[in-house]
Each structure stands twice: as structure tokens, then as C-alpha cells.
Amino acid sequence: MTDHDAESCSSQFIYDVFLSFRGSTRCGFKDNLYTALTNKGITTFRDDENLRVVDRIRDTLLEAIKRSRMSIAVVCQNYASSAWCLDELVQIMECSNKGTKQPVFPIFYHVDPSDIRHQKNQYDQDMKKHESRYGKDSHKVQAWRLALYEVSNLSGKHCKVNRYESEIIKSIVEEVSAKLPPEPLYIKHPIGFDSHFEAVESLWNIKSHNTICMLVIYGDGNKTTFVGELFNKFRHQFEAAIFLDKVSEKSRSVDGLENLQVALLYEMGVHKMKIM
Numbered sequence: 001m002t003d004h005d006a007e008s009c010s011s012q013f014i015y016d017v018f019l020s021f022r023g024s025t026r027c028g029f030k031d032n033l034y035t036a037l038t039n040k041g042i043t044t045f046r047d048d049e050n051l052r053v054v055d056r057i058r059d060t061l062l063e064a065i066k067r068s069r070m071s072i073a074v075v076c077q078n079y080a081s082s083a084w085c086l087d088e089l090v091q092i093m094e095c096s097n098k099g100t101k102q103p104v105f106p107i108f109y110h111v112d113p114s115d116i117r118h119q120k121n122q123y124d125q126d127m128k129k130h131e132s133r134y135g136k137d138s139h140k141v142q143a144w145r146l147a148l149y150e151v152s153n154l155s156g157k158h159c160k161v162n163r164y165e166s167e168i169i170k171s172i173v174e175e176v177s178a179k180l181p182p183e184p185l186y187i188k189h190p191i192g193f194d195s196h197f198e199a200v201e202s203l204w205n206i207k208s209h210n211t212i213c214m215l216v217i218y219g220d221g222n223k224t225t226f227v228g229e230l231f232n233k234f235r236h237q238f239e240a241a242i243f244l245d246k247v248s249e250k251s252r253s254v255d256g257l258e259n260l261q262v263a264l265l266y267e268m269g270v271h272k273m274k275i276m
Helices: 003-010 025-041 049-053 058-066 085-095 112-115 120-134 139-152 166-181 194-201 222-239 247-251 256-267
Strands: 015-021 045-046 069-074 104-109 157-159
Touching: 015 025, 015 058, 015 085, 025 045, 025 069, 025 166, 058 069, 058 085, 069 085, 069 139, 069 166, 085 104, 085 139, 104 139, 104 166, 112 120, 112 139, 120 139, 157 166, 247 256
Parallel strands: 015 045, 015 069, 069 104, 104 157
Antiparallel strands: none
16 A cells, blocks of 8 residues: 555545543433434444544544544533543644534533633633643643633533433434434545546535536546546535446346435435325
């Protein structure tokens, strides 16, 4: 495998969701949420605090964040007391802010987002403890504070004491399922058609709500590679996106057209429909 191929492989997502949480929510809310996500077919990564005695687990966690299509941060009262959680949050926000299209869905578990935003009450106490250890002006502490501020401003879910957690978890799973970006195609040998992509983009008005556009690509050779890279570049601009190859061949098989219809409808969020 060449260095270019290795880079291409490492850029592929292997998880749907990275779940960041504090140990205090492990056996209750977090475990129920994890079970509900996996039952929905959402591949979820959760770390095991028992493994944290191994130094390299930190790198494993940060790599898992990079290779997840989105992250869920279960932010509770004592979330900031954990340097592990804060390191995860910094990585989560960096992946979100660098244009990698990795959404972040915060869950404010029995905590007021304003406490996180302004680092008041328990968050003030925890951050002062970190300052006493690392220094008030240390890069690490400043990065933690910024990540907390950023996540507190995101739209998420408030989990309050007087609400049934089963109902909250059900709504969270539905929202996460809707927010998951389409899985990118694996391109073994990406070529890079930037100038051609710009030409294609100029032909359609993606942001218009009144325009229906069909793009037809002719040619041989690197056609599949070009279409794959085109799909990866623009898929996030659509509410639903799916790549169907060998349509003519598949449509001739038994139930071929029905299977193609099911695939298209599933990507649009229609999971149960009888095809006539």
C-alpha cells in the first residue's frame, strides 16, 4: 500500500457516532442511549474507562473521533472535572470546525448550558482546579474553555430531571438518525478533479428550492472515480444522497427495480413502505 492509499484509507469513517460522556452517566443514561442507538443500526463508539490505564488509549479515542461521522457529547454537571472528557471535546469541536462535515450533537444532562457557556458553579470549580495544575494561561486550559463555550452554543437536547429519560432517548435517536451525514464513498485512487467540479457546480443551482436538476455524465475510463469524488464533494448539500452504480445491470435481476426503489426511499428516511 502506498502512502497515498494509506491516507485515503485513514480518511474513511468507520463509526457513525462517537459517544463522549462522563463516568457518572455510564451505567444509566449513557448505557440506555448506547443501546438505543445500536438497536437503530447506528454504529456507536464508546470508550471504556477501565482501559484508560493504558497510555495509548488516548490516541485511540482521538482517532475514533476523527473516524466517526458525528459526535454526541453527553455534558453533565461534572463533565469538566475529567481531563479525558475535555480532550475529547477539543478534538470533537476541531473536527466539526475544520469543514469535515462531522456534526456535533450535545446533550445537556441535568445541567444548564449557561453554566457551561460562562463556566459557572461546578464548571467554575472544576476549571479552577485544572488551572491550578496546568496554569491559568496554559494552552491546554484555554483550549478546554473554548471547546466548552463552543459546545454550549450548539443546538442539542436538554435532559431535565422531571422528564422521562426513555422519551428523551427516543427523540435523541430520531434526531441523530436524521442528522447523520451520508457515508462517503471509498475511493481507492482519488485523482482530484477540482477544476471539473467547479465547472459542474456552476451548472446547477443547489440552493434553489424551485429547481430540479439531473446530472448525466458520459464517458469511460475514470468515469466511476469522477462520479464518486463528485458525490463525496457535494453530497452534504442535499437532504438525502445515495450512490447507485450498475443500475442497468441490477434492474434486470429478480426484484432489482424494487430493491433500487427501497434503497432510494431508505436514504430519504422512508424505512417502511410497500412498493407496488
